[in-house]
Amino acid sequence: MAAGSGSIMWKAQLALLVTPLIYGCYHVVTKVALNHGVNQLVFSVLRDLIALSVLAPLAYFHEKQMRPPITKSLLMSFFLLGLLGIFANQLLFLIGLKYTNATYAAATQPAIPVFTFLFSAIIGVEKVNFLRYEGVAKVGGTIICVSGALLMVFYRGPVVIGNEEDNVSQTEIGSEGQPDSSSRLLIDGLKDIVFDEFSVGVMCLIGNCMCMGAYLAIQAPMLRKYPTNISLTAYSYFFGTVLMLIVSVFMTNGISDWTLTGSEILAVTYSGILASALGYGLITWSTKILGPTMVALYNSLQPFCSTALSLIFLGSAVYLGSILGGTFIIVGLYIVTWGSYRERQADANNVGVIHNESCVLDPLIQK
Template sequence: MAENGLGSSVVGGGGGGETWKAQLGMLIVPMIHGGYHVITKVVLNDGVNQIVYCAYRDLIALSILAPLAYFHEKQRRPPITKGLLISFFFVGLFGVVGNHLLFVIGLSYTNPSYASALEPTVPVFTFLFSLIMGIEKVNLLRYEGVAKVVGTVVCVSGAILMVVYHGPVVIGNSETGLQHVSQDASGMLIDGLKFIGLDQFSLGVICIIGHCLSMAAYLAIQAQLLKKYPTNISLTAYSYFFGAGLMVIISIFMSNEITDWILMPSEILAVLYAGIVASALAYGLITWCNKILGPIMIALFSSLQPACSTSLSLIFLGTPLYLGSILGGTFIIAGLYIVTWGSYKENQANAGVIAFESCVSDPLLQEKTVCQKAQD
């Protein structure tokens, strides 16, 4: 049975054994993405085409997920309907195209530390989308509901602060992450934003925020879709089918020369890591864990991303840390935990109401113990 809020379980979720396995899996995902951030930044600095890089990544992931889903879930897949295909398309649009492409463009003009600092906005955006879709509810007459709203405002304020304020370098000497990169995918965006006074770094931060919004939409839509289509590998494969198809079409129109599709040995290794580890493995874990833990809990694990990416980028790239990143990140983390506290308290209150209602409706079944807990 689906439940709302932090630590929720959705249809098809398992017991305590599967819960801790899902939590362990979601601890691995930030480390995988931290490595992806650093490796991708290196090849972007070398001039790899942004869209072509994403297209290769998604095609590799699809080539792994499609046969795995076909053979492993062949007997368990529900029949495909028109509504499911439309849902698969939107999951692919947000979770693959928007998520991957906006992140790569944003990373091109920032660095792994700064890009990952915005990842904690994903839980808040997921909460907002879940609220719109009816998965989450807010009662403004209770402290928990007010905390969710206040936390959301604080978190979004931190993201805005990171866009408008860069600040001096706090750790490091110079910005090694903002080197020249291929601008085939984002050149038009830069030209379009010059008239309102936004530089390339601001464009990068905006694209990272767009990536976080796309990831949040992906988690919220996927959680609803898993109730109708619980075969998680097949769902992920269909997402990549539509996402990779859209990415290839975009890359054909946006790439200028055939040489954009020719990769150097180091770029091939980066694409293989991105497609096999950061896409097929990581997204497979996310989908499976989403079925067990729910979208809000999955999104909360993204708060571990800044530590993983910052540590790896400082070690391997020597990228500095800016004051704007620290201040904005502080607001984001504060807002995140305010929302988390509100969700936790709300779940406790709901659990007490459910236990009390069970006592009243069925007074002959272990009333004494259950009612005492409800009254405590």
């Protein structure tokens, strides 16, 4: 039994090593598609349709006998999950990726567990005890991580690795494509305030992390009411895709925006099947075996995978700001996850002690 358990844990850890590579490749492949001028809304709609076509049949057949009945409250919750986790999350990520690069996109992703902790604390899912060093570590790590995210927005610094001219040319290629009304309104509005396109792109990436953090925080109590996680994700993708379709009708410029080249079709297919359906499946399965803390720790490998891939395939420059900010984010992530792990260990030990004491003091009551 122990050997079998160890084998499953080893497989889960292997899955978590594969997941950062999947998302690292996703960042690079998607950046290439955006550089060719693909519309962000069109990309998101097609990606979500592909993911939904994979998740919906899987949820229907695999969880057919386990799904609770649907209520109006559940439908509203599914809509909120689709709005935050699918619609806003994906759109902000693609806008941010278009105006930055794959390295910055991956460097901000480790902030997702920290934002998840913040929103979980606000809605009461996560507790914070300032009288214990675990609680102080969680808050301190959150501050460090958010500071790293802000550092990446306001400080770029000199180029440390790569060629700055190549990076500038890539940004120009991404901006020279057919203008996307979905991102142009946001970019033009924020540029009037004093931000350049690169800073707005990083802000969108941070907004993407915040939306994903809220999505995960809301999911925690939702999974207690609706424990079939694949079906929950399929419903979220359904509402997110509907929102994408509605907005795309008003924000695209006719059939020309929906015409994709071979590389763009490949990027959409990869994003839908691997980055969305398979990536979520691996993370969810690993969370059931190893717990969310270990999954969050493995997620910090994503910036390194994306940086290596973007340097190899795109020649993206790595700036000092991304290194310093990314370091702050990863350090903060480790502190937060360590504090959460120690806190859960202490709570489990306290529960065990209370249970043992009650058995010793009142052994006949249970009889």
